[in-house]
Amino acid sequence: MQIVRPNVDRPLAARGPYDFVVVSNRLPVDRVTDDDGVQGWRRSPGGLVTALAPVMEGHDGAWVGWHGAPGETLEPFDNQNMHLVPVPLSEEEVELYYEGFANSTLWPLYHDVIAPPEFHRTWWDAYHQVNLRFGEAVAAVAAEGATVWVQDYQLQLVPQYLRELRPDLVIGFFNHIPFPSPEIFAQMPWRQSILEGLLGADLIGFQRPSDTANFLRCTRRFLGATVKARHVNLETASGGARRSSRAEPFPISIDVGRIQELAVRPDVIARAKQIREDLGNPKTILLGVDRLDYTKGITHRLKAYGELLHDGSLKVEDAALIQVASPSRERVESYRLLREEVDGMVGRINGQFDTMQNTAIRYLHHSYPVEEMVALYLAADVMLVTALRDGMNLVAKEYVASRVDSTGALVLSEFTGAADQLKAALQVNPHDIDGLKETIVKAVNLSRSESGRRMRSMRRQVLDHDVQRWSRDFLATLAQSAAKGGAHLP
Numbered sequence: 001m002q003i004v005r006p007n008v009d010r011p012l013a014a015r016g017p018y019d020f021v022v023v024s025n026r027l028p029v030d031r032v033t034d035d036d037g038v039q040g041w042r043r044s045p046g047g048l049v050t051a052l053a054p055v056m057e058g059h060d061g062a063w064v065g066w067h068g069a070p071g072e073t074l075e076p077f078d079n080q081n082m083h084l085v086p087v088p089l090s091e092e093e094v095e096l097y098y099e100g101f102a103n104s105t106l107w108p109l110y111h112d113v114i115a116p117p118e119f120h121r122t123w124w125d126a127y128h129q130v131n132l133r134f135g136e137a138v139a140a141v142a143a144e145g146a147t148v149w150v151q152d153y154q155l156q157l158v159p160q161y162l163r164e165l166r167p168d169l170v171i172g173f174f175n176h177i178p179f180p181s182p183e184i185f186a187q188m189p190w191r192q193s194i195l196e197g198l199l200g201a202d203l204i205g206f207q208r209p210s211d212t213a214n215f216l217r218c219t220r221r222f223l224g225a226t227v228k229a230r231h232v233n234l235e236t237a238s239g240g241a242r243r244s245s246r247a248e249p250f251p252i253s254i255d256v257g258r259i260q261e262l263a264v265r266p267d268v269i270a271r272a273k274q275i276r277e278d279l280g281n282p283k284t285i286l287l288g289v290d291r292l293d294y295t296k297g298i299t300h301r302l303k304a305y306g307e308l309l310h311d312g313s314l315k316v317e318d319a320a321l322i323q324v325a326s327p328s329r330e331r332v333e334s335y336r337l338l339r340e341e342v343d344g345m346v347g348r349i350n351g352q353f354d355t356m357q358n359t360a361i362r363y364l365h366h367s368y369p370v371e372e373m374v375a376l377y378l379a380a381d382v383m384l385v386t387a388l389r390d391g392m393n394l395v396a397k398e399y400v401a402s403r404v405d406s407t408g409a410l411v412l413s414e415f416t417g418a419a420d421q422l423k424a425a426l427q428v429n430p431h432d433i434d435g436l437k438e439t440i441v442k443a444v445n446l447s448r449s450e451s452g453r454r455m456r457s458m459r460r461q462v463l464d465h466d467v468q469r470w471s472r473d474f475l476a477t478l479a480q481s482a483a484k485g486g487a488h489l490p
């Protein structure tokens with residue numbers, strides 16, 4: 001198939017009025033229907049939108065993204081002081097671009113091939129067609145010299161398309177998931193195109209220093225780029241002027257203020273108490289909260305927990321595990337298989353250990369509003385985060401932020417981005433089931449003074465680094481990189 005290139009002859013008059021544009025695969029709103037059947041939009045919960053909404057309001061801001069309904073085309077609309085520009089995706093594009101290339105090629109490849117990535121040329125074609133559409137939508141609304149911030153792995157070609165369409169723009173990109181080592185990235189048949197796509201940005205942000213280093217090594221190895229002090233210099237296709245992009249780590253965080261506010265609200269505290277009572281007031285409540293995704297290590301956690309019950313280290317009368325697994329990407333085969341596996345494991349463990357009064361695992365295949373999540377965090381003595389690979393893991397940071405009295409223990413996989421910052425967590429290698437079991441037992445029995453010391457240390461880190469600071473840091477570095485003229489070296 002012929003690769004479609006952007007139409008760079010767009011007349012200047014087609015520029016839009018917005019001087020700050022965010023672009024992500026999904027718009028930060030959910031469709032809701034009120035009691036009278038009237039449809040509207042509600043801002044989705046989540047740190048990214050919380051961090052960026054004030055920036056949007058301070059500038060003339062627009063957010064470009066898919067509104068979540070396949071085959072539907074919508075006009076731009078305003079919601080809570082944000083201008084939203086929906087990008088349409090057909091049923092076929094959802095299948096090939098979103099479920100296919102984004103979530104069955106890039107997602108497993110970037111998460112250390114925990115599941116085997118599939119490489120299909122039809123998926124790749126759809127990916128670059130859709131990326132081009134997102135790029136054109138941004139180019140049409142961005143004002144002269146506007147700042148554009150592209151989010152995540154679904155849109156890695158957008159920076160380059162935008163650069164070609166609108167050389168006047170300041171372009172940032174942030175990758176929310178890990179970036180793989182060159183040894184793994186080498187498998188990608190379109191590896192050069194993806195790297196060139198990202199290098200359209202003036203600043204490329206990653207979660208961890210190791211992701212940044214992986215990306216820089218990939219540009220050297222697969223593009224022959226020169227890398228100096230985290231700046232990538234690349235000859236343009238014409239061999240003329242050189243372009244330079246900067247790559248830096250910016251570990252993302254959460255809306256700490258909002259979580260803390262909920263953690264002291266009387267109704268949320270009462271709900272936490274209710275949750276404990278509903279479980280029969282066990283000595284220890286353990287909690288797992290994840291999207292139902294194979295990167296999260298849910299089966300490893302369940303295996304360890306089942307063995308602890310089996311060998312008597314934990315007793316169902318004393319301990320209860322709540323596992324929230326929110327539905328995700330349910331039409332993708334590997335997610336369907338995971339659900340079957342988790343359902344089966346939970347069924348077997350509960351069948352073996354439940355009593356009339358006690359249940360071993362309270363398994364909830366739902367999503368919950370943030371108020372309920374904070375009540376769960378408050379109810380839990382031990383939080384289990386056992387991801388096999390995770391860009392950051394914001395659940396770990398939310399748990400820490402909600403523990404305003406500095407109680408509670410966090411078991412945290414060393415393969416999460418959060419492990420870089422939450423050094424005082426009980427860190428584990430989730431593949432080491434014996435090690436995981438020992439750490440869970442240690443967390444359950446942690447003395448008040450040791451858990452307090454660890455939690456206070458983690459709280460200092462999280463309270464000092466909220467998502468607002470993350471977005472400020474990124475945007476300040478982006479402005480600095482662009483002001484230095486880094487984008488166009490002589």
Ligand code: F6P
Binds near residue numbers: 329
């Ligand atoms: O960063 C991971 C990510 O893919 C985000 O882009 C997205 O908001 C979240 O996980 C949920 O994924 P999805 O949009 O595929 O439901």
